[in-house]
Amino acid sequence: MLTASEVNKMKYAQPSADGVLPVFLERWSPRAFADRDVPAAVLKTIFEAGRWAPSSYNEQPWRFFVGHRGSETYKKILDSLVPFNQEWAKSAPVLIMGVAKTRFSHNDSPNHYALHDLGAAMALIAVQATASGLAAHQMGGFDQTKAREAFAIPEVYAIGSVMALGYHGELSDMPESFQAQEQAPRSRKALSEIVLAEMDRPADLG
Numbered sequence: 001m002l003t004a005s006e007v008n009k010m011k012y013a014q015p016s017a018d019g020v021l022p023v024f025l026e027r028w029s030p031r032a033f034a035d036r037d038v039p040a041a042v043l044k045t046i047f048e049a050g051r052w053a054p055s056s057y058n059e060q061p062w063r064f065f066v067g068h069r070g071s072e073t074y075k076k077i078l079d080s081l082v083p084f085n086q087e088w089a090k091s092a093p094v095l096i097m098g099v100a101k102t103r104f105s106h107n108d109s110p111n112h113y114a115l116h117d118l119g120a121a122m123a124l125i126a127v128q129a130t131a132s133g134l135a136a137h138q139m140g141g142f143d144q145t146k147a148r149e150a151f152a153i154p155e156v157y158a159i160g161s162v163m164a165l166g167y168h169g170e171l172s173d174m175p176e177s178f179q180a181q182e183q184a185p186r187s188r189k190a191l192s193e194i195v196l197a198e199m200d201r202p203a204d205l206g
């Protein structure tokens with residue numbers, strides 16, 4: 001079985017272009033977390049990175065519920081996850097739930113970019129977590145109704161995703177059923193599939 005550092009090496013992205021910042025290649029979504037707390041100062045740094053995400057009208061629609069293992073907030077987030085996610089995410093020392101205000105504060109009109117902007121902040125959080133030596137794994141597999149009730153989230157907020165955050169753990173400490181996936185190679189669509197000149201024609205990237 002591979003060690004955590006061997007898994008990280010294997011998961012390191014193979015870029016199809018030069019010059020990508022190493023932190024983007026290094027980031028991946030593990031399900032194995034070490035039994036090690038995230039210091040408050042590190043968590044603060046990670047959220048600070050998210051705070052500087054761009055957003056429509058600089059609304060900053062994101063709000064993050066954050067819970068450390070053992071806290072009531074953590075328990076509420078964990079309880080809302082589907083059983084498959086609960087099984088591995090319970091090993092993460094920190095759980096975060098991102099929500100987004102769906103109306104602009106300046107005129108109360110609908111903000112169609114609320115979830116988009118929350119996603120941008122979550123991406124920056126994941127990248128900063130990687131740069132800080134941690135790992136983040138987002139989840140859409142949770143019960144929205146349960147989460148909304150647990151935190152009494154008003155209707156004006158949409159719930160985005162849950163993120164498990166912590167230090168990389170060893171595969172040997174996780175349930176066997178997850179180990180194969182944890183060692184699977186990463187894959188991505190080719191740039192020609194996602195960067196377009198027309199709907200059916202790739203852009204010419206040279």
Ligand SMILES: Cc1cc2nc3c(=O)[nH]c(=O)nc-3n(C[C@H](O)[C@H](O)[C@H](O)COP(=O)(O)O)c2cc1C
Pocket residue numbers: 027028029030085137138139140141142161186
């Ligand atoms: C919005 C969102 C929802 C996701 N939902 C889940 C989930 O419920 N359970 C899970 O194990 N992984 C989930 N993932 C992780 C993805 O499967 C993962 O990001 C993708 O396979 C790419 O792998 P990488 O992040 O390691 O590059 C989710 C990721 C995102 C961004």
